[in-house]
Amino acid sequence: MARDPRYDILFEPIKIGPKVARNRLWQAPHCMGGGAERPGFQAYHRALKAEGGWAVVGTEYTAIAPESEDMPRIAGRLWDQGDVRNYRLLTEKAHEHGALASVQLWYGGPFAGGQESRMVGVRKAVSHARAYLGVPVAGREMSKDEIREVQQYYVRAARLAREAGFDIVCLLCSTAIDITHQFLLPALNKRTDEYGGGLENRARFALETYEQVREAVGDDMAITVRLGVDTLEHPFGMGDLGIRVDGDGGAFMSLADHLIDMWDLVIGPLEWGEQAGPSRTHPINWAREIMLKARNYTHKPLANVGRLTDPNTMVEMLGSGQCDIIAAARPTISDPFLPKKIEEGRLEDIRECIGCNMCISKFEVGALPIVCTQNATVGEEYRRGWHPEKFTRASNADKDVLIVGAGPAGMECARILGERGMNRVHLVEAEDEIGGHVISVAGLPRLGEWGRVISYRKVQLDKLRNVEVITGRRLTKQDVLEYGAEIVIIATGSYWNPTGVHDVENQPIRGANATTQEHVLTPDQVFAGKDPGHSVVVFDTDGYFMGATLAERFAREGRTVTLVTPLAETAPYTEKTLEQPRLVRMLRQLGVAIRNYMTLSEVRPGSATLVDVWDDSGQAVDCDGVVLVTQRLPHEALFRDLRDDPVALEREDIEAVYRVGDCAVPSTIADAVFEGHRLAREIDSPNPAYPLPYIRERRLLDATEDDFKLDSPTIAIEPVALERT
Ligand SMILES: Cc1cc2nc3c(=O)[nH]c(=O)nc-3n(C[C@H](O)[C@H](O)[C@H](O)COP(=O)(O)O)c2cc1C
Numbered sequence: 001m002a003r004d005p006r007y008d009i010l011f012e013p014i015k016i017g018p019k020v021a022r023n024r025l026w027q028a029p030h031c032m033g034g035g036a037e038r039p040g041f042q043a044y045h046r047a048l049k050a051e052g053g054w055a056v057v058g059t060e061y062t063a064i065a066p067e068s069e070d071m072p073r074i075a076g077r078l079w080d081q082g083d084v085r086n087y088r089l090l091t092e093k094a095h096e097h098g099a100l101a102s103v104q105l106w107y108g109g110p111f112a113g114g115q116e117s118r119m120v121g122v123r124k125a126v127s128h129a130r131a132y133l134g135v136p137v138a139g140r141e142m143s144k145d146e147i148r149e150v151q152q153y154y155v156r157a158a159r160l161a162r163e164a165g166f167d168i169v170c171l172l173c174s175t176a177i178d179i180t181h182q183f184l185l186p187a188l189n190k191r192t193d194e195y196g197g198g199l200e201n202r203a204r205f206a207l208e209t210y211e212q213v214r215e216a217v218g219d220d221m222a223i224t225v226r227l228g229v230d231t232l233e234h235p236f237g238m239g240d241l242g243i244r245v246d247g248d249g250g251a252f253m254s255l256a257d258h259l260i261d262m263w264d265l266v267i268g269p270l271e272w273g274e275q276a277g278p279s280r281t282h283p284i285n286w287a288r289e290i291m292l293k294a295r296n297y298t299h300k301p302l303a304n305v306g307r308l309t310d311p312n313t314m315v316e317m318l319g320s321g322q323c324d325i326i327a328a329a330r331p332t333i334s335d336p337f338l339p340k341k342i343e344e345g346r347l348e349d350i351r352e353c354i355g356c357n358m359c360i361s362k363f364e365v366g367a368l369p370i371v372c373t374q375n376a377t378v379g380e381e382y383r384r385g386w387h388p389e390k391f392t393r394a395s396n397a398d399k400d401v402l403i404v405g406a407g408p409a410g411m412e413c414a415r416i417l418g419e420r421g422m423n424r425v426h427l428v429e430a431e432d433e434i435g436g437h438v439i440s441v442a443g444l445p446r447l448g449e450w451g452r453v454i455s456y457r458k459v460q461l462d463k464l465r466n467v468e469v470i471t472g473r474r475l476t477k478q479d480v481l482e483y484g485a486e487i488v489i490i491a492t493g494s495y496w497n498p499t500g501v502h503d504v505e506n507q508p509i510r511g512a513n514a515t516t517q518e519h520v521l522t523p524d525q526v527f528a529g530k531d532p533g534h535s536v537v538v539f540d541t542d543g544y545f546m547g548a549t550l551a552e553r554f555a556r557e558g559r560t561v562t563l564v565t566p567l568a569e570t571a572p573y574t575e576k577t578l579e580q581p582r583l584v585r586m587l588r589q590l591g592v593a594i595r596n597y598m599t600l601s602e603v604r605p606g607s608a609t610l611v612d613v614w615d616d617s618g619q620a621v622d623c624d625g626v627v628l629v630t631q632r633l634p635h636e637a638l639f640r641d642l643r644d645d646p647v648a649l650e651r652e653d654i655e656a657v658y659r660v661g662d663c664a665v666p667s668t669i670a671d672a673v674f675e676g677h678r679l680a681r682e683i684d685s686p687n688p689a690y691p692l693p694y695i696r697e698r699r700l701l702d703a704t705e706d707d708f709k710l711d712s713p714t715i716a717i718e719p720v721a722l723e724r725t
């Protein structure tokens with residue numbers, strides 16, 4: 001289909017300084033675990049977005065000097081010829097697909113750990129500063145010579161960027177993590193010389209830097225600034241210690257406008273969940289009001305982010321003058337082909353980001369390759385050679401496949417097997433709807449967007465003629481044996497442990513059994529309608545979203561809620577997904593009593609016994625019901641029954657039985673989708689149950705390019721068992 005003319009405006013080219021972007025769709029800088037050290041990973045990931053139609057693709061924040069590296073987080077690095085050599089692959093690949101290539105330059109000051117380089121003594125800050133993030137590093141106030149030195153780092157990096165073939169240098173000035181932003185923020189700039197005090201002084205460092213970079217590369221490269229234009233009010237922002245759009249933020253734009261070619265504006269407090277807003281708390285285009293104000297301070301093109309996956313919203317943003325360019329990080333991760341799909345009139349094929357921030361959590365944990373709940377292929381472009389839109393016909397495509405269970409793993413597995421041309425794929429679900437536990441999760445407060453995991457796959461499965469989805473049919477072992485499929489895949493999901501898990505000893509909780517008791521519940525039972533009563537204790541050792549979100553749901557239902565966890569933090573993994581600050585504050589506002597460092601030692605009708613993990617002191621809490629959010633166990637009986645009966649399998653001509661997703665190992669939705677995808681991609685490999693080797697980008701002595709191919713003997717792993725089930 002052709003593009004709907006409504007969206008033409010998205011495809012108008014735009015001039016950015018000396019460069020022209022082919023359309024208005026711009027990949028915002030984002031980390032993905034590649035940095036400069038894994039050039040293949042870095043280049044192929046960005047190249048795919050270029051192939052998918054984004055006009056500009058580029059790096060994550062990129063350190064411009066050794067003392068600004070950020071291990072264990074993986075940032076880019078651009079300070080030597082080795083970096084230039086490695087980044088050339090990115091720029092070449094981007095250009096091959098008609099995109100411009102950008103690099104985001106960054107000097108972290110006290111917020112760069114420098115833990116790998118150990119160049120502690122030369123780490124510079126605006127003013128004496130301690131670092132954040134729990135890393136015991138700091139920075140010392142720069143002398144004026146050192147100011148010039150750091151400015152020359154920017155110039156050096158910009159020149160190196162040009163040498164590497166980049167078209168755009170994006171100068172980071174946001175989130176208090178870059179030195180230019182640190183100069184701007186009263187919180188971090190305590191200087192009394194001409195670089196501190198009023199805005200003109202606090203802006204001086206950035207303005208001088210922009211001028212110097214312009215002088216070095218101006219006619220050859222575009223210079224853009226990513227500005228955290230508003231650092232918001234307390235409690236999620238910096239208040240008077242930051243900058244506001246209608247104060248110093250906007251005024252800074254006016255001062256710097258003539259020096260740069262484009263503004264890429266974001267919300268910019270240290271708490272970067274305000275910039276990369278999770279769907280739980282931030283509707284799409286949440287910064288609209290601020291961005292409309294920012295418009296008044298510039299004559300240059302403006303780019304805005306905002307979890308922008310919907311072309312109608314994008315058109316409205318451009319049409320209303322909010323911005324000139326749609327910038328996107330997560331939408332490019334969940335669907336690198338979003339622009340192509342708009343162009344081809346295939347909106348229903350867009351795999352929309354669900355705003356879960358699982359991608360960000362991998363960066364926050366440090367050194368992990370990017371993942372995405374919606375897009376299993378992300379991060380696998382180079383090392384596994386996966387393309388999100390291209391599938392090879394399986395060499396065993398003449399086979400029929402039965403998949404039991406249509407949760408995230410089963411749905412994704414069916415989708416990819418369908419794409420790979422299997423003869424017939426039957427996806428059979430016991431419930432009346434497909435989606436598995438994601439149906440319940442998406443029904444939790446403020447998690448509705450997560451339902452896109454299901455809706456995207458429903459649409460895709462409907463399109464595949466060789467895939468049939470059958471609901472409301474619970475298959476027994478005998479049913480499976482007699483089904484007539486040669487390949488069977490069990491994706492029956494998991495269930496919450498009804499007796500709970502008590503702390504690190506992994507022991508059941510005394511007196512608790514949700515299977516037999518009315519006053520003890522699992523999340524599954526809550527979703528099925530079991531009533532926890534008026535006063536509820538939620539015991540959470542899982543540490544991700546379930547415990548805290550159930551607590552929120554109960555509180556919203558008017559119940560009295562105590563959220564108990566032996567962990568130091570409430571829902572600690574949501575700190576990594578940037579959901580925690582607003583989530584915990586909301587729980588407090590809803591009146592949820594939060595008891596950290598407390599474990600649940602015993603449950604009785606009408607009370608729960610909590611024990612302090614540090615001093616073992618106990619206390620009883622009166623409650624009607626206790627909800628155990630502790631451990632998930634695989635629904636594996638069907639798989640085991642089949643696996644353990646090889647004679648019956650052979651008799652029925654069933655060649656293989658696999659299990660995927662939570663039914664193999666309960667994990668995140670992202671992992672379940674990945675597992676389903678991986679099995680389908682490798683269904684014709686020698687042993688599909690075990691993943692094929694992937695390219696390892698490491699230093700390899702006497703290496704040639706052939707060592708970095710998927711068929712290289714250097715990555716082949718000798719199997720330790722000939723047969724697996
Ligand atoms: C995994 C991930 C890593 C990011 N890393 C960077 C970064 O290195 N530099 C930066 O300026 N912004 C970074 N961001 C923020 C994005 O550029 C963007 O501002 C934010 O995600 C909001 O845009 P979106 O809604 O399109 O995702 C990152 C975002 C994600 C999702």
Ligand code: SF4
Binds near residue numbers: 333353359372373
């Ligand atoms: S992991 Fe979640 S937030 Fe990140 S891109 Fe994928 S769907 Fe969006």
